[in-house]
Amino acid sequence: MWLNSRKFSAAGCIAALVLGALSMPAQAAPAASPRDGYLLVYFTGEGADGEQIYFATSKDGRNWQDLNDSKPVLLSDLGDKGVRDPAIVRSADGKKFYILATDLRIANGKGWEAAQHSGSTALIIYESADLVNWSAPRKVDVAAGISGAGCAWAPEAIYDEASGDYIVYWATISPANGIDKARIYYSRTRDFAAFTPAQLYIDRPGEAGIIDTQIVKMKDRSSGYQFYRASGDGQITLEGSNQILGDWTAIGDLRSVGLTGKQVEGPILYQLNDSGQWALWVDQFAANKGYLFLASSNLSSAGNFRILDAGEYSMGKSKKRHGSILNLTAQEYQAVTARWPAAR
Structure with missing residues (x-):
């Protein structure tokens, strides 16, 4: 069964869509064009327009301009009427781009307690064929089927070559096994419109929660794993795996550089x-300072x-909050x- 944000006039149409989506072969990714820049999508905070989608670019990945x-x-x-924590995704065939975001606006005055436990269980999604012309937003309720779901936060997506699906994953606060x-x-999708029912993906032991997970794929496996993910679970924890939905191995966290989940997210x-x-x-949410830049040659x-050091990078004019970065070709950057x- 797939959950769909688009309505059909007959049950047969829905069935045909589902069967067709499930039977489609996995798409082969085209040869990648050389990358020559970066696009950051982000929000800025709880101000009047802060919980909307902003863009910034960089030529070197270190120095950014709004x-x-x-x-x-x-x-x-x-x-x-707000969008936070945006993630930008390039389609497997390179023909489309999607932005997924949290449906939340704290500036409405509802407060964090309501946002966590009785907030929106939907995601807001935009799509584009060229990064310039974007669709109107659409709302997709991915977490409504989770018992007691209070929110759907910080969505991300990654393409699964084995199945031909995109794995869309997010954080939901809900009671299970006596712990809220x-x-x-996660859900699967082929088009970011029809989604399978939500399934549990990551659950830390005991009362430890987990949010803000992001998965990246390695170009080669010489580093040990095909996939790495970073998550906020009391620390910023790094894990590795060779399957997106398989077993993951804990690698470590950022305590080695003096950072904990009480300081950063x-x-x-x-x-x-x-x-x-x-x-x-x-x-750096605790200090209200925006992003801190770290680097590594081996995950x-x-x-x-x-x-x-502060002189090694610059973040541009605006304070940038929880966002996502896409590597661009020269043509896309231009x-x-x-x-x-x-901005000048």
């Missing part, structure tokens, strides 16, 4: 185009990370910066 005069690029008028806490759930992992290095950003050990020029 686009659109540091104003929102995409707005939501659905659900809570955040757990990671919302990890972003991405690879720098000009080297084999990986960048890890963490949101197989959390001890390989170092915090960059198109985005032509449409929304850099």
Whole structure:
């Protein structure tokens, strides 16, 4: 069964869609074009327009410039009329891009307690064929089937070559086994419109919750694992696996560089185009300082990370909160910066 944000006039149409989606062969990813820039999608905070989608770009992955005069690029008028924690995804065939975000606006005055335990269980999704022209937002209720679900936060997605599906995963706070806490759930989709019912993905032992999970795929497996993920679970924990939905091995956390989950959240992992290095950003929410930049040449050990000196990077004009980074081709970079020029 698939949950669909689009309505059909007959049950037979729904059945045909489901059977067709399940029988489709896995898509082979096209040869990747050289990457020559980066796009960051993010929100800025709980101000009047802070919980909308902003864009920033970089040529080197270290120094960033706000686009659109540091104003929102995409707005939501659905659900809570706010979008936080955006994630941007390139389709497997390279023909589309999707932005998934939390349906939440704390500036509405509802408060964090209500947002966690009686908030929206939907995601807000945008799509584009060129990163410049974006669809109107659509709301997809992915977590409504989870018993006692109070929210659906910080969505991410990764393509599963084995099945031809995208695995969409997010955090939901709900009671289970006598404990009300955040757990990671997932659904499968082929088009970011029809979704399978939510299933439990990650549940930490005892009362420990988990949020803000992000998975990245390695270009090769020489580092030990095909996939790595970073999560907020009291620490910023790094894990490795060779299957997205398989067993994961704990690698370590950021205590080795003096950071804990009480200080930082919302990890972003991405690879720098000009080297084999990986960048890890963490949101300094406790100090209200925005992102801190760490780097590593090998994700197989959390001890390989170092915090960059302030002079080694710049984040642009606006304070950037929990977002996502897409590596761009030169043509994509030019198109985005032509449409929304850099802030001066």
